[in-house]
Amino acid sequence: MTSIQKKIWLLASVVLSIMAAIWIALTYYNQKSQDQYNDILQRYLRMNEVTIASQQLVAALNNYLRSPTPKQMEELQAREDTLRQTKFEVQSLRNTDNDFELSNYVHLIDSLVGTTDRSLLLFQEEKDAEASGKAFSEATRIAMYISEMTLTLIDKELNTYDRFYRGIIEQSEALKRLGMWLLLLITFLLALFTYWFSLSITRPVLTLIQAAKELSRGRFDLKIEVASNDEISFLAKMFDRMRININNLIVEIQEKAQLEKELQQSKLLLQESQLRSLQSQINPHFLFNTLDTISKKAYLEGSEETSDLLVNVADLLRYNLKRLDRSVTLYDEVRVLRQYIEIQMARFSERLQFYTEIDESCLHVQMPGLTLQPIVENAVIHSIEPREEGGVIWFRVIDGPDRVTLEIEDDGPGIADHKVRGIMEEHTFETEGHSTGIGFSNVVKRLRLFYGIPDVLDIESVAGSGTKIVLKLPKIRGSEAYVQDLDRG
Structure with a gap:
């Protein structure tokens, strides 16, 4: 890998490293906040599921008491199992702020399940429809209490996590300010690094440009020096060697100029003889004019076919001489x-x-x-x-x-x-x-x-x-x- 390539890769590595660090930090804090939001939302959803499950259980009991079929019985058992499952999930939400309310909440769920079982028992085994109806009414009231208690717990949760919400908002604002300062800092550092990087390439190039201008003016005595350790330094050395070779070539040309002058005098004599030889050759225009004259003469003598043939030959020769290039x-x-x-x-x-x-x-x-x-x-x-x-x-x-x-x-x-x-x-x-x-x-x-x-x-x-x-x-x-x-x- 060349030196200039190393510099370019270094610049790219620094930029990518900074971008990766910023991306990782932002991703970490964003994921952390998102996990906290998800945890709170799951708490609310679980409490709401208890309300829905209790209402569905009461509705399933009512359907069975009206139409005691095996299908209604299966639906009632499924709703009761769902309510028991939600009770175990709600117990995992216990903390110091909601310990008392959550204990009452769990007791209400147990009471609803027990009342439902008692209503079902009175209806199936003792055939006491009136007592079963009273138990059903009690189950309906317990379900309403559970709904009210759910709202109470959710309100308690909102009060408990109010400080947390405010902390997240403050943290987001702090992250925005930190991001702006980081962006300004990174921009400043990258500007400095880019300026240094560009100077390490442009300075030697400007030196070579100045040297080329001097050479174009005919100054071949100025030594070309570039203070760098990359390919441009090698190019400058080759450029300086070319300057030396051109200078030596100019000296050789000056030394040979006298010999060339003497040779030119002998060539002039040779060219004079060649010109005389060329003057003796047939001029193409003379040839065309001669063919035209012969053609007209043949036409006047009645040889029209010969005249046409001569015209074609003249045109063909003229075209061949003029159209090749x-x-x-x-x-x-x-x-x-x-x-x-x-x-x-x-x-x-x-x-x-x-x-x-x-x-x-x-x-x-x-x-x-x-x-x-x-x-x-x-x-x-x-x-x-x-x-x-x-x-x-x-x-x-x-x-x-x-x-x-x-x-x-x-x-x-x-x-x-x-x-x-x-x-x-x-x-x-x-x-x-x-x-x-x-x-x-x-x-x-x-x-x-x-x-x-x-x-x-x-x-x-x-x-x-x-x-x-x-x-x-x-x-x-x-x-x-x-x-x-x-x-x-």
């Missing part, structure tokens, strides 16, 4: 391709058959110059020239949602698998001597560089069954799509 539209490429095919048809006559299926709406798509002609030329050289009967070439332009598909297909002998792999991997082994001087692999490379994606060309070839070259041209190049996304955003 820039993008063009598919319309321009198709136009030049047709001129090239007219030249080849004049050469091969009926041996070459060329068919097109072009979607005119796609001709605005941008693409690298000189893309279609080298591919078709490759088909002419390998599929038309070697065969006495000639062959057929198909050219198709198909529109798609995101891409325009161009298909160039021939019925030649096909391309071997290892050559297909070589072309897709941009290896150069095609036949030299093409009129454009551009190989198939060069076309693949230029397409990938132009669109910025590798999936732009496929080759489908079967030995003896011809070859199909499929170009998948995006309608929008990668950089243009990025700009359009920014505009929409």
Whole structure:
């Protein structure tokens, strides 16, 4: 772990430790208060359960006396067991403040259970309905006393825990004040620690920035020193070593300047001879003008076909010289391709058959110059020239949602698998001597560089069954799509 990473981890550890300590303390006091609240609430609920159980017991006894069925008897026994259980739970609430009242409370519960049993006994065994009714009335009064005693005990509990409630409120206020002071203290300490931490990183960086400014002004004699024990110190040492190397290099350059001056004089003499040689070469414009003159002369002499052929050759040469380093539209490429095919048809006559299926709406798509002609030329050289009967070439332009598909297909002998792999991997082994001087692999490379994606060309070839070259041209190049996304955003 690097020194800067250690500092960052130290800062994160301090912050996390403080946050964890505060969270643990707040959680502890909150849980403590919550447990106390829950304990008091359980006391109230247990007392209230006694009232509910006593009333349910009286109601169950009344139902049985009216309709003495086994089901009513089971309900009465269940209510009586519930009341006995609540009595044991209430006894656990005894303290010094409610000892007397709670003892009377328990006696009332026992009296209610005994009165209920006596009423039931008189009704079942002695068949004395009047005495059983009196016992039931007494049980009803005891249940009312239990309800009143419950309210008395709850009131007693409220008086007993009044100080406790006030203590909890005061404790909450004290915790709030303590939290505010802790927050201010922690904020102050973290600010100091962060300031120290930032200085330990920014001071060396500022020193390096100042040194870089001096170097940009050409002062290579100032030593760079950084007083730290981290990666920035190592970077400063390397920066100083670079300064020394540059200074030494400048001295070497100055020493070699004189030698370079002498060499320049000899190069000037050589360049003069090269210029004279270049002046003797044919000017391309002179060549174009000459071809145009020959074309017009042939037209005036009645050789219209020869005139058209010369015009196509001149346009093709002009396009090849001007369009190799820039993008063009598919319309321009198709136009030049047709001129090239007219030249080849004049050469091969009926041996070459060329068919097109072009979607005119796609001709605005941008693409690298000189893309279609080298591919078709490759088909002419390998599929038309070697065969006495000639062959057929198909050219198709198909529109798609995101891409325009161009298909160039021939019925030649096909391309071997290892050559297909070589072309897709941009290896150069095609036949030299093409009129454009551009190989198939060069076309693949230029397409990938132009669109910025590798999936732009496929080759489908079967030995003896011809070859199909499929170009998948995006309608929008990668950089243009990025700009359009920014505009929409």
